[in-house]
Amino acid sequence: MIRKTHQKTFTLYTGLALLVGLLFITSMFIGPSTLSINAVWAALVAPDQSPSAIIVNQIRLPRTILAALVGATLGLAGATLQGLLRNPLAEPGIIGASSGAALGASLVLYFGLAEISILALPIAGMIGALIAVAMLFLLAGRNASPLALILSGVAISSFASALTALAINLASSAYAALEITFWLMGSLTDRSMTHVALAAPAMGVGWVLMLSGARSLSILSLGEDTASSLGVSLNTLRVRLVLGIAIAVGAAVSISGAIGFVGLIVPHILRPFVGFEPGRLLGVSLLGGSALVIAADIAVRLLSTGIEIRLGVVTSLIGAPFFLFLLLKLRRGTI
Amino acid sequence: MENRGGLAAFVLAIMFFQTIVEKLAIAEEMPQRIVSIHLCADQFTLALANRAQIASLSYLATDESRSYMANAAKGIQLNNGTAEEVVALRPDLVLAGFMSARATIESLQALGYRVLELALSTNFDDIRAQIQLLADILGNPKKGKTLIAKMDQQLETAVTDIYGSRPLAAIYQPMGFTSGRGSLESSILISAGFENLAVRLKMGALGHLPLETLISARPSLLVNWMGDDPHPSLSRAGYAHPVLAKGPWQIAFIPNKLWSCGAWYSALAVKQLAAIRRSLKK
Numbered sequence: 001m002i003r004k005t006h007q008k009t010f011t012l013y014t015g016l017a018l019l020v021g022l023l024f025i026t027s028m029f030i031g032p033s034t035l036s037i038n039a040v041w042a043a044l045v046a047p048d049q050s051p052s053a054i055i056v057n058q059i060r061l062p063r064t065i066l067a068a069l070v071g072a073t074l075g076l077a078g079a080t081l082q083g084l085l086r087n088p089l090a091e092p093g094i095i096g097a098s099s100g101a102a103l104g105a106s107l108v109l110y111f112g113l114a115e116i117s118i119l120a121l122p123i124a125g126m127i128g129a130l131i132a133v134a135m136l137f138l139l140a141g142r143n144a145s146p147l148a149l150i151l152s153g154v155a156i157s158s159f160a161s162a163l164t165a166l167a168i169n170l171a172s173s174a175y176a177a178l179e180i181t182f183w184l185m186g187s188l189t190d191r192s193m194t195h196v197a198l199a200a201p202a203m204g205v206g207w208v209l210m211l212s213g214a215r216s217l218s219i220l221s222l223g224e225d226t227a228s229s230l231g232v233s234l235n236t237l238r239v240r241l242v243l244g245i246a247i248a249v250g251a252a253v254s255i256s257g258a259i260g261f262v263g264l265i266v267p268h269i270l271r272p273f274v275g276f277e278p279g280r281l282l283g284v285s286l287l288g289g290s291a292l293v294i295a296a297d298i299a300v301r302l303l304s305t306g307i308e309i310r311l312g313v314v315t316s317l318i319g320a321p322f323f324l325f326l327l328l329k330l331r332r333g334t335i
Numbered sequence: 336m337e338n339r340g341g342l343a344a345f346v347l348a349i350m351f352f353q354t355i356v357e358k359l360a361i362a363e364e365m366p367q368r369i370v371s372i373h374l375c376a377d378q379f380t381l382a383l384a385n386r387a388q389i390a391s392l393s394y395l396a397t398d399e400s401r402s403y404m405a406n407a408a409k410g411i412q413l414n415n416g417t418a419e420e421v422v423a424l425r426p427d428l429v430l431a432g433f434m435s436a437r438a439t440i441e442s443l444q445a446l447g448y449r450v451l452e453l454a455l456s457t458n459f460d461d462i463r464a465q466i467q468l469l470a471d472i473l474g475n476p477k478k479g480k481t482l483i484a485k486m487d488q489q490l491e492t493a494v495t496d497i498y499g500s501r502p503l504a505a506i507y508q509p510m511g512f513t514s515g516r517g518s519l520e521s522s523i524l525i526s527a528g529f530e531n532l533a534v535r536l537k538m539g540a541l542g543h544l545p546l547e548t549l550i551s552a553r554p555s556l557l558v559n560w561m562g563d564d565p566h567p568s569l570s571r572a573g574y575a576h577p578v579l580a581k582g583p584w585q586i587a588f589i590p591n592k593l594w595s596c597g598a599w600y601s602a603l604a605v606k607q608l609a610a611i612r613r614s615l616k617k
Contacts, residue, residue: 033551051550058578059546175509175561182510190511190546192576308511308543 009280012273016287020068023294027064028056030301062193066255067297068290069196070188071262073203073252075289076282077245078263079270080210083217083278084241085140087149088268089326092249093260093319095149096132096156101253103160103167104128106180110167122198126250132156133242186257186312188297199251206248211282213241218279259296259312261319262289268326365474366428371396372416372439373432375596376453378404379466380430382482382599384473386411390424403592403600418442428472456597457540458522459490466599482599489602490526493609497528502615504556504608505532505544507586509575513544519597524558527608546576549584555615557586558608560594587611 028040035043035052043056074092081090092098104124107113113120139152164184171177216232224234253259266288267281274280296314303309368390371377377396380389381404394415395401396408414420418439421429431440432453443450451472456462463483470479504524506514514520514531515538521531532554533542549557557579579586593604 032545032548051553054550054578055547058576059550179510190576192578194577304543307541308545 019291063188067294070252070256071293072286072290073248074262075266075285079267079281079285091264095136095153097129097249098258099157099160100128100132101125101250103164105254106164106167122251122254125254129250130246183257185310186259187310195255199255202251203248206244209244214279214282218277221278260316368426369428370424370426371430375432376430379469381407383470383478457519462597486599486602493605501530503554504529505554507557511544513542515542523604526605528612557584560589
């Protein structure tokens with residue numbers, strides 16, 4: 001029995017990893033300029049200063065790496081939140097972590113702090129996300145009903161969005177206002193390796209913190225008392241996971257802007273494949289999120305002619321109806 | 336013969352009389368308390384009206400980074416463009432413009448004020464027509480003619496050496512925004528003797544230029560007209576892609592205030608760009 005489960009998990013991981021790999025490679029071929037397989041290959045193995053090499057290595061590669069990392073972060077954070085709150089509707093966007101990060105980052109833009117240090121943006125994103133998640137715990141408590149949780153999330157999100165709107169409202173430069181507005185829509189267009197270097201370490205730290213809680217999350221699904229009796233310290237677990245979510249989501253959002261609903265869709269699709277075990281959902285959601293965001297970013301490039309359609313707009317267009325569908329299912333008691 | 340002379344004198348007398356009547360009519364209609372609630376209208380008013388005619392200008396009028404006429408605007412009462420403020424100023428002419436709040440304009444009109452809305456000029460023909468229209472309405476047609484002549488002279492010196500192929504250039508604002516057909520930016524770029532990449536790519540007034548497209552098209556100039564904006568924004572914070580700084584192009588920063596309105600000073604942006612074009616060819 002255990003052996004069979006392991007085999008299934010292995011197949012799932014391999015399948016998802018292959019999917020991410022395939023999408024990653026596909027992404028290297030998608031863009032406004034058409035490049036042949038040979039050109040892309042040549043650019044990757046022997047980079048020179050030719051236009052095609054610059055396009056492949058300095059534009060498409062960082063963009064795809066960021067799509068993979070941001071998607072993984074959002075997928076993993078979604079699965080972690082759902083396990084921790086034991087609620088299938090929890091997601092960084094819905095509970096307000098993304099809006100908190102967005103607020104932190106837009107304040108940095110607004111006050112011009114980004115000019116002091118390039119690190120200001122990710123750090124403010126993390127602080128914003130952390131405050132939002134901490135507030136959620138204060139508002140909704142630990143054993144909140146799905147409805148209470150979502151209402152608290154809506155309250156936090158709305159408040160963060162209102163403050164962000166205030167920053168846009170009072171921005172001294174029309175251009176800064178435009179920048180914040182567009183940045184809030186979420187996009188990975190024309191990001192560079194600098195952005196990768198800026199966000200990847202923080203996302204990595206967040207992943208480690210979240211993944212290290214996998215076993216405890218599975219035990220937690222047996223109930224808090226059982227978990228305590230099995231030696232899981234709930235408070236330590238909570239702090240570790242919340243920190244992990246805040247650090248990873250904060251860094252991701254500060255680079256990409258808000259990309260919603262990834263953390264909702266991915267764990268939901270993958271949950272049946274891991275036997276509804278929250279701990280085992282983490283790793284697969286990381287890969288699944290990666291695949292979803294790379295795919296969405298490919299779609300953005302294929303769909304855009306003239307004015308770019310933003311990545312966050314695409315994921316929300318898919319995600320919002322999905323959220324409604326989940327709510328209906330929840331009301332019927334089927335999840 | 337005598338008759339003819341008499342007729343000619345009569346006709347001349349009538350024509351003379353008519354001009355006097357027209358002059359009087361204009362003088363009578365000449366607005367005495369002009370209130371502008373729009374940055375572009377502020378600058379036209381300063382250039383075309385007598386100072387005594389101006390009751391108030393918009394709060395942006397004295398902003399050095401946005402208003403070409405900031406110096407001239409000093410000392411004039413400023414307003415934030417609300418109907419309440421405008422009514423309190425007892426204007427006989429209100430100048431608004433594109434992107435002015437619709438509700439403000441409508442409520443002022445409903446209250447019986449004469450409101451003139453300036454359209455956005457996107458080419459130099461529009462600009463000429465707008466200058467003359469405003470000069471007539473403000474009661475100074477001569478000032479309009481002088482301003483147009485000055486602008487045309489600057490435009491002419493900018494384009495004396497355009498022949499054969501034009502170097503390719505792109506308007507490139509932070510985040511990749513560009514301007515194609517039907518935009519003032521494009522008209523300025525083309526008047527300075529460049530070919531506009533966004534037009535070649537059949538883009539409209541507002542378009543988006545991904546870096547990839549820029550790298551494959553290899554324009555010889557990127558024009559940024561936000562670069563001197565002193566207010567904080569991402570673009571100033573070094574978040575721009577490193578590839579931008581390493582391309583085969585030169586990047587020109589043309590002051591923001593020369594682009595914000597289609598006006599006589601748009602010719603100065605043309606002049607600056609034409610000078611850059613000449614330095615490119617060497």
